[in-house]
Structures are given as C-alpha cells and as structure tokens.
Amino acid sequence: MKRARAVGLVEAMLQRLDSDQEWPLPLVRQMWLFGSFTRGATEPHDVDVAIRFDRDERMTQAVVHAVFSGGNPYAPLRRALAGSSRGLQFQFENSAREQLEAEGASMLALWERGGTLAQALGVLHAVAEDPDADRAERHDMIDAFEGFERYIPRQVRAELIGWQQQGAVIISRIELPDPPDDTDLLTTPDMRFAFRRWRDDSPLRRAALAGLARMKEFEAELDDVELAGQRLPTVRRRAGHRSEPRWWINWKWQGYQSIPYCLADGDGWLEVVQPTRTRPLNALLMQPGPKAAAFRS
Secondary structure, eight states: OOHHHHHHHHHHHHHHHHHOOSTTGGGEEEEEEESTTTTTOSSOSOEEEEEEEOOOHHHHHHHHHHHHHTOOTTHHHHHHHHTTOOSEEEEOOHHHHHHHHHTTOOOEEEEETTOOHHHHHHHHHTSOOOTTOOSOOOOSOOGGGTTTGGGSOHHHHHHHHHHHHTTSEEEEEEEOOOOOTTOGGGOSHHHHHHGGGSOTTOHHHHHHHHHHHHHHHTTOOGGGEEETTEEOOOHHHHTTOOOOOOEEEEETTTTGGGHHHHHTTSSEEEEEESOOSSSOOEEEEEEEOTTGGGGOO
16 A cells, blocks of 8 residues: 555554543553554555553453454454554564564554654654665565465464475465355254354354365365364264374464374365455465375374
8 A cells, every 4th residue: 555545544543542532442551563664665565553452351351252252352452443444454462562573573662651642643754755665574485475474473484384395294375265055064963063162253163164165175074174173073973983183174373383293194284364254265275295204203
C-alpha cells in the first residue's frame, strides 16, 4: 500500500486510543512500530505494530474461551485498535516481541499510557520516507515460505530448512479448498462427536475439515491420520484396528520438532498456515526426503 495510507492507518489507531476509553482499549499500556514502515519504505506491505497490554479478568476469560473454541483471543483488541481497516499487523505477545528484538528487529516506541496524542503523532511523522528502503530483511527463507513468513517463527523456518538440506523432508505449499457441504467426512456419529471440540464457525474446525479432505485426495486412510494431536474415531478404529499414524495434520506449529521423526516412517505432515474463518486456506506439506530414514529411532 502507499505510504500515505499506512500513515493514515496509524493516525486513526492513535486517535482511537486517545478518544475511546471503552474496554479493551484501557488495557493497552505501550505500543511500538517495527518492520519496513519504520525504515521508510515507500510502499510497505503493511504496518507492524507491537502491543503491550494488561490482562484483566475479562481478557483472561476471552483468552480461555478462545483456546477451547479455536478463536482469536486478541480479536477484541484488534477490532478496537484497527476497526475494520486492514493493513495493520499486530504482535500482542510480549515473548514474540522480545524474540524479534533478540533477532535484531528495531522497535520504535510510538505511544505509552500517560503520553499525549501530539507526542505520538510527532514520533510517527518523524519517520522519514526512504525510497531506497526495501521491505523487512527476511532470514531463513525458501520459496515455499513466501508470503507466509509472518506466520512461521524464524526458529521454525531455520529448522525446517535444515531438515530439508539434510534430505529428511521435502517442503512444498498447497491450497486447501473447503470440502462440499455434503461431505461424507462427518457421516458417522463418532466423527461428528470428535469435531465437537471446535465450534461450527471455528477456523480450526474449517482447517481440520479441509485437511481431511486433502487426505482423501492423497488416498490416505483416515485410520492412519492424527488430527491436531488426536486419532480419528473411524469405523475401523472403533472396531479395534490399530496402527501407527502415517499422516499428521496440525497448525500453530504444535509439535513441529517431531516432523523429521514422524516422516522417517510416515507419509506426510500437513501444517495449516494461519487458519481463518473466511479467507483462503493454505498449508505447508512436508513429505519424506531421500534421507528420511536417518531420523528413524
């Protein structure tokens, strides 16, 4: 987007903080800018914003609810800060901000509770445009990560690339179309019950269904699939069939360090990148490389 639009988005966010004291905005304590915008890029892809905020009882309840329902615990904060605008990318976790700083990201202190709107706007407008500035330097990148890098922690990217270089895995990216409304994935009561772990409108439920539909395209037996840490209650498994998983479907990089060990004897790992309710679903597909057996325990 044009730099003028990026500046306008940040100005609107600061004005909301200054004028609106309805929950959850009073929880916000401090705000930083980082990334290509702060280096002066003329057309930043977006504006990266790090937030430090307090957790009151209401926010704690929202986080707990989101964990069990598959929602975004920070959605109320994002809506309050950005409204319906796109172009602002928020980092709400202190640990993630600290990790970015440890990796060399420069954080520009923009606003803190007790400061004035004029002070924050002064900081914003002092960021000079630099036609020679490119987008944020990206470390540990391959083509499969292009466009996904903000959703793949740098440490994860480094390990995945290392495993690929060792020949343990082959990494590619795929789209995950939604299955049809009359999909047969949930025809049995046991499968329908298994999906009760997510709300009907949960992005995680959508990711799970799309992932399983892709398994059928790969001609994988659902008996051999582990979905988000759990085996599926298929008819054969309910009848006593037992087998080790050969496919894994996950998101948010849970258990990712086991990927090369799983693929030493398995067929694939499908990592859904940033599950979403409505936007296109994408995934990284990890399959055994020519030296996958080296990780066999």
